[in-house]
Amino acid sequence: MVNKMGITNFQLSRDSFGRLVLTAEDGEVHVGVSPVRAFPIQAPDQGISLVLGDGKEVGWIDDIAGLPLDIRELVQDELEGREFMPEILSVKDVSSFATPCTWYVQTDRGDTEFTLKGEEDIRRIGATSLLVADNHGINFLVRDMYTIDKNTRRILDRFL
Numbered sequence: 001m002v003n004k005m006g007i008t009n010f011q012l013s014r015d016s017f018g019r020l021v022l023t024a025e026d027g028e029v030h031v032g033v034s035p036v037r038a039f040p041i042q043a044p045d046q047g048i049s050l051v052l053g054d055g056k057e058v059g060w061i062d063d064i065a066g067l068p069l070d071i072r073e074l075v076q077d078e079l080e081g082r083e084f085m086p087e088i089l090s091v092k093d094v095s096s097f098a099t100p101c102t103w104y105v106q107t108d109r110g111d112t113e114f115t116l117k118g119e120e121d122i123r124r125i126g127a128t129s130l131l132v133a134d135n136h137g138i139n140f141l142v143r144d145m146y147t148i149d150k151n152t153r154r155i156l157d158r159f160l
Helices: 069-082 150-159
Strands: 010-014 020-024 029-037 046-051 057-063 088-094 101-107 110-116 122-125 129-133 139-142
Touching (some): 010 069, 029 069, 088 150
Antiparallel strands (some): 020 029, 046 057, 088 101, 101 110, 129 139
């Protein structure tokens, strides 16, 4: 990891309150750092900024895969705790093709159902990805609408 100030070697740990602590090679300690993905959908494991509560960046991770295992696990645990965006693997059924309607989906976190309030709650992200927001504000990701099953694609096409 290299930040704008030239930190190349560092330690990452948790303090007794569960906060992430970054200790730079020069001994400077930053308590309460949070990892933030620069590109959460297109490149979720690359370009991760380590920021303080006031938004000041104190570190940068080019790629999670390049981190030592113990630090990688800390970063991934922190990211998972802050982010909740289930990925839709397939749409099993919808209650209606008019909104509001209930969607019955299989996600990477299990089967669920949610209410789609309106077609405007489906947003394109990049060339192939979609974000579907439910009536509670939870965003569901369709990573690549061109590689999902035909039934799911047919349903999505009706709403787009």
